[in-house]
Amino acid sequence: VATALGSVSQIDRELARLRVDPESNEPYQRTSVMTHIAWVPGEWVEAAEDVLAGLAERHPSRTIVLVPDREADDALEASVQVDCFPSGQGRQVCTETIRLRVCGARAGVPASIVQPLLLPDLPVFLRWRGLPPFGERPFEELVDVVDRLIVDSTEWPGLPKPYERFADVFDRAVVSDIAWARTSRWRPQLASLWPGIGGVRRIKVTGTEAQACLLVGWLRSRLGRRVELEHEPSDRLVGVEVDGESAPFPPGDPPDPADLLSDELDRFSRDRIYEEAVRAA
Amino acid sequence: VTETAQTQRQQENPLLEGLRLQRTPEPCALVIFGASGDLTRRKLFPALYSLALRRLLPQNFGVVGVARSEESDDEFRERMKHAVQEFGRDEFRDETWEWLAGGMRYVATDFADEPGQDRVVEALNELDRERGTAGNRVYYLAVPPAAIAMLVHAIGKRRSTDGWTRLIIEKPFGHDLASARELNQQVLEHFDEHEVFRIDHYLGKETVQNLLALRFANGIFEPVWNRQFVDHVQITVAESIGIEGRAAFYEEAGAIRDVFQNHMLQLVALTAMEPPIDFTADSVRNEKVKVLRALHTPGPKHIVRGQYGRGYIEGEEVPGYREEEGVGPDSMTETYVAAKLFVDNWRWADTPFYVRSGKRLARRETTIAIEFKRAPHPPFEVTEDDGLRPNVLVCHIQPDEGVSLEFAAKVPGQGMTLRTVHMDFLYGGAFRTGIPEAYERLLLDCLLGDAKMFTRSDEVEEQWSLVDAVVAFWKRDRPSFPNYAAGTWGPLAADELLRRDGRTWRRR
Numbered sequence: 001v002a003t004a005l006g007s008v009s010q011i012d013r014e015l016a017r018l019r020v021d022p023e024s025n026e027p028y029q030r031t032s033v034m035t036h037i038a039w040v041p042g043e044w045v046e047a048a049e050d051v052l053a054g055l056a057e058r059h060p061s062r063t064i065v066l067v068p069d070r071e072a073d074d075a076l077e078a079s080v081q082v083d084c085f086p087s088g089q090g091r092q093v094c095t096e097t098i099r100l101r102v103c104g105a106r107a108g109v110p111a112s113i114v115q116p117l118l119l120p121d122l123p124v125f126l127r128w129r130g131l132p133p134f135g136e137r138p139f140e141e142l143v144d145v146v147d148r149l150i151v152d153s154t155e156w157p158g159l160p161k162p163y164e165r166f167a168d169v170f171d172r173a174v175v176s177d178i179a180w181a182r183t184s185r186w187r188p189q190l191a192s193l194w195p196g197i198g199g200v201r202r203i204k205v206t207g208t209e210a211q212a213c214l215l216v217g218w219l220r221s222r223l224g225r226r227v228e229l230e231h232e233p234s235d236r237l238v239g240v241e242v243d244g245e246s247a248p249f250p251p252g253d254p255p256d257p258a259d260l261l262s263d264e265l266d267r268f269s270r271d272r273i274y275e276e277a278v279r280a281a
Numbered sequence: 282v283t284e285t286a287q288t289q290r291q292q293e294n295p296l297l298e299g300l301r302l303q304r305t306p307e308p309c310a311l312v313i314f315g316a317s318g319d320l321t322r323r324k325l326f327p328a329l330y331s332l333a334l335r336r337l338l339p340q341n342f343g344v345v346g347v348a349r350s351e352e353s354d355d356e357f358r359e360r361m362k363h364a365v366q367e368f369g370r371d372e373f374r375d376e377t378w379e380w381l382a383g384g385m386r387y388v389a390t391d392f393a394d395e396p397g398q399d400r401v402v403e404a405l406n407e408l409d410r411e412r413g414t415a416g417n418r419v420y421y422l423a424v425p426p427a428a429i430a431m432l433v434h435a436i437g438k439r440r441s442t443d444g445w446t447r448l449i450i451e452k453p454f455g456h457d458l459a460s461a462r463e464l465n466q467q468v469l470e471h472f473d474e475h476e477v478f479r480i481d482h483y484l485g486k487e488t489v490q491n492l493l494a495l496r497f498a499n500g501i502f503e504p505v506w507n508r509q510f511v512d513h514v515q516i517t518v519a520e521s522i523g524i525e526g527r528a529a530f531y532e533e534a535g536a537i538r539d540v541f542q543n544h545m546l547q548l549v550a551l552t553a554m555e556p557p558i559d560f561t562a563d564s565v566r567n568e569k570v571k572v573l574r575a576l577h578t579p580g581p582k583h584i585v586r587g588q589y590g591r592g593y594i595e596g597e598e599v600p601g602y603r604e605e606e607g608v609g610p611d612s613m614t615e616t617y618v619a620a621k622l623f624v625d626n627w628r629w630a631d632t633p634f635y636v637r638s639g640k641r642l643a644r645r646e647t648t649i650a651i652e653f654k655r656a657p658h659p660p661f662e663v664t665e666d667d668g669l670r671p672n673v674l675v676c677h678i679q680p681d682e683g684v685s686l687e688f689a690a691k692v693p694g695q696g697m698t699l700r701t702v703h704m705d706f707l708y709g710g711a712f713r714t715g716i717p718e719a720y721e722r723l724l725l726d727c728l729l730g731d732a733k734m735f736t737r738s739d740e741v742e743e744q745w746s747l748v749d750a751v752v753a754f755w756k757r758d759r760p761s762f763p764n765y766a767a768g769t770w771g772p773l774a775a776d777e778l779l780r781r782d783g784r785t786w787r788r789r
Contacts, residue, residue: 029705093707184301191296222295252336273299 005078008116015096018082028084028094034061034265035118037126039110039142041068044129044155051257052097059265060085062119063097066110068138074104076113111141123147125265126173131156134165143173150264152178153210160213160281170275176264178257179210180274185250186240187218193242200242202228207237215240217281218273306728308341309444310384310405310414314392314432315423316346316357320451322364324482325423328720330365333381334374337725341415343384343408347401349391357387370715384412391428392435402439409443416443419727422450425530430467437471449478449727452543453534454736457752458745465738475562478727479741483544484734485719485726488682488708489551492649493565495676495684497556502674505653508632512671515650515787516548518638521594522645523767524616528607535614536586540638542748546573547736548678549634552649553624562732566740573743575625581754585774587617589641592767599641599767613762616640619775620751621782635779637786641767647678650787661697670701673787682708682716 005011020027036059040048045067052063078100084092098117102110118124126146132139143149149169156162169175190197200219205212212231219227232239236254240247255263311329313321332338346357362382366373386404390397408414420436422429429450440446448468455461468477483489496502505511518540524531531539550569557564578584590601603610617639624634653672673687685705692698708716726734736744764772770786779785 029707187296188300188302191294191300194294194296197296219296222298224295271299 005080006076008113011078011080011098011117014080015082015098018080018096019094028082028092030094030096032061032095032119032122033059034122035124036061036063036265037114037124037142037146038063038065039068039126039128039138040065041130048127048129051261059262060093060095061122061265062117063095064114064117065097065099066114067099067101068107068110069101069103070107072101072103074106075101076106077101077103108137109141110138111145114142115145118145123268125150127151127261129155131162132166134162134168143169146173148174148176148264148268150176150178150261153214154179154182154208156210159209160217163213163217163278163281167275167279170270170278174268174270175274176267176271177210177214177274177278178260178264179208180214180271180277181260181264182208182237182254183211183215183218185252185254186215186237186247189248189250190215190219190240190242193247197242198223200225200227202230202243204230204232204239204241204244205237206232206234206239208235209233211237213281214274214277217277217279221276221280222273303337304729305337306339306725307417307445308339308413308415309417309419309728310343310345310408310412311419311421311724311728312345312347312401312405313421313423314347314428315421316387317348317350317352318423320423321346322361323368324718324720325421325724326361326364327369328718328724330369330377330381331371331718331721332725334371334377338381339728341413343386343412343414344381345401345404345408346385346387347390347392348387349389351389352387354385354387358382358385361385370718384408384414392432398435398439405441416441417445419447419449422448424451426453426456430464433464433468433471440471445476445730446472447476447478447727447730448472449480451480453538454479454741455745456533456538458742458749461741461745465742469738474738475730475732477738478723478732478735479737480723481543481547481736482719482723483547483678484736485721485723486678487716487722488676488678489548490734491682491684491708492551492676503556506651507628508630510653511632512652512654513633513635513782513784514552515648515652516545516552516634516636517646517648517650517787518545518548518636519642519644519646519770520640521642521768523589523599523602523641524605524608526606528605531616532608532612532614536616536618536638536640537748537751541618541620541636542744543736545636545638546576546744546747548647548649549576549622549624549636550740552651553629553634555628560733562735565733566737570737570740570743571626572624573740573747575629576622576743576747577625578620578622578747578751581757583621583778584751584754585617585619585772585778586615586755586760587619587639587765587772587775588612588614588762589616589639589765589767590763592641592769594641594768601763601767602641603763613759615762617642617765617771617775618751619771619778621778633782635784635786637771637775639765639771643768643770645680648787649676649678650674652787661699669699675787 005014019030038048078098081097082094084094086092100113102113106113124146125148126142127150132151153159203216203219205215209231212229216227216229313325315321362378365378388400388404390400392398392401405418409416418441422432424432455464496506550572553572554568557568588602592599602608602616603612619637622634622636651674655671669689670687675685677683683706685703687701687703689699690702692700723734776786
């Protein structure tokens with residue numbers, strides 16, 4: 001059910017109304033394990049909705065989708081949705097999605113809009129689509145209200161340069177990078193080449209630019225030596241060569257985007273190995 | 282040893298740091314005795330398939346099915362394929378099945394004679410050669426109790442000298458203390474305790490393990506988890522099904538051997554145990570066995586047995602126990618047991634644990650309810666009609682897995698009217714991933730050599746010594762059976778058991 005709303009109090013009232021089963025007049029059981037904020041500029045809306053659809057059932061949460069539109073007149077346009085999923089015998093749990101179009105000047109101060117909507121005492125995850133505008137107010141504000149920032153550096157142009165600015169965020173929020181998660185099947189394969197890989201001089205990565213940068217950064221930082229990178233563009237990570245020798249292909253299917261984001265939402269601790277790989281990329 | 286080796290490898294190889302590596306079992310072959318039985322079809326193969334799908338089985342793995350009925354390898358594979366498709370919890374993938382089926386062999390023998398044993402050894406040697414199972418063996422004894430001693434002896438004589446050997450033994454382990462002791466002795470003649478995995482599938486249930494998380498990973502429960510704050514504990518293991526054609530087994534076992542001796546007493550032990558110093562097999566089992574040793578029931582008056590008569594389940598009339606196929610018209614086998622138990626230790630002295638278990642009860646439910654003492658002096662006027670109840674923390678083991686807390690809340694409006702409300706944590710609501718079947722968890726634990734969730738010889742013996750004491754009481758009288766109708770909550774005497782203490786069973 002979706003209704004257009006213009007203020008936080010209207011959103012709260014509408015959510016309370018939707019939480020009651022119209023047939024039985026009994027409240028649904030709300031289950032939340034986190035607040036999940038997604039910052040989704042217009043060009044990412046479609047991709048973001050696909051991922052969220054696969055995610056809601058696995059991570060019952062309050063999801064706040066922020067779609068900024070700086071060019072429009074100053075306004076807040078919200079819609080809310082309550083989705084119920086069967087759980088146990090004859091029981092249902094429901095999750096909530098709040099979609100907010102933040103227009104004009106409001107797009108510059110998103111923290112004041114999301115803070116009243118955060119579920120108390122639960123972790124807050126922020127999924128930032130595209131390259132974050134480091135140093136700009138919306139990004140800096142939101143980083144300070146969340147526990148974990150999730151990005152996908154595959155979406156970033158001009159790598160590896162943006163990693164330098166990204167590293168500055170590490171001491172302010174715990175970060176996850178889905179591009180890094182996409183290399184997780186390959187890293188044990190490369191580790192299995194030890195001790196031979198200890199003297200590697202050059203790797204060739206057939207995959208995205210982010211995967212190539214992160215894998216070479218990982219090897220440089222872990223081995224403490226200079227490693228050259230040759231990058232063969234591909235939209236998926238399909239091969240790694242170590243000094244001209246192909247690394248063994250990992251078993252199993254690569255996970256889909258919703259699985260990758262879902263896995264990141266299960267993690268709370270800082271990944272220092274990733275941070276060092278970013279710094280060395 | 283495996284964990285130490287892993288840490289060592291990590292120290293040498295800097296690329297391993299931070300990798301989330303799953304512990305995978307070493308290469309091995311699993312031999313299932315009782316391969317034509319229901320357990321293999323409904324539980325073991327669906328569990329093996331789910332493990333294979335998640336790549337949790339070793340790359341070098343094989344299964345030898347052993348049973349008396351004649352069957353070829355291919356027929357066995359085909360039968361198990363249908364079983365996985367029918368009873369598995371995951372989507373069926375041909376490639377996963379093909380991998381598993383490639384390592385499957387079948388040997389028709391009762392394993393009592395040398396030629397039969399030779400053929401099993403031959404199949405295992407073949408798996409070593411073709412699948413690289415490296416001489417490591419897990420023997421799963423999914424057979425009737427009478428066959429166990431012979432199998433243990435035969436396997437023990439022929440155990441592989443190349444790799445490790447583990448033995449999984451299904452319940453019931455013996456039928457009284459003397460037989461359990463004898464069986465333990467026979468097993469320990471050929472195997473060390475760390476090689477023996479006595480299975481009680483309740484311990485593989487996620488929600489049973491969650492009881493340990495609830496108690497020992499949270500600061501708020503343990504301080505009140507004792508006689509000072511807890512009025513009493515109620516544990517219910519209720520089934521709405523009857524004996525499902527297992528009359529021969531059930532006539533011998535009854536409710537006390539089928540459920541009370543194992544699942545029920547394990548739930549009591551997990552509820553009452555002290556915090557273990559770590560989460561290793563011996564630390565956890567040391568604490569459980571202390572509870573089992575401290576358990577006693579105050580006397581025959583505090584134990585109730587029952588047998589169901591004709592009644593209604595979900596609107597359908599069902600026969601009484603004595604009318605079930607294979608059951609005699611004057612059978613005195615109990616299908617219900619309720620008891621008041623005490624754990625004689627510092628934490629629980631004088632705190633009753635009321636336990637009940639039965640077949641053909643009103644609903645299927647396994648719960649552990651911790652009922653706390655009432656507020657000493659509520660400053661509100663509360664009448665009986667308000668239905669204000671003491672706080673109860675309920676662990677729902679099945680169905681609707683989760684935890685709920687009952688507490689008093691003010692009813693909105695004028696005045697101070699109070700009502701009991703529930704705060705629910707629904708397992709499937711917070712964690713939307715499928716809950717693994719108990720057998721998946723236990724099979725994998727055994728392949729990894731982790732015996733934490735299996736019962737040790739001393740636990741089994743302590744459980745039997747309590748059961749023997751109860752059975753001894755029962756020899757002195759002959760109750761009038763049937764004494765409860767199918768579809769109800771058991772005999773009236775069970776209600777009386779609590780009423781005498783000014784308490785009642787929980788109803789939902």
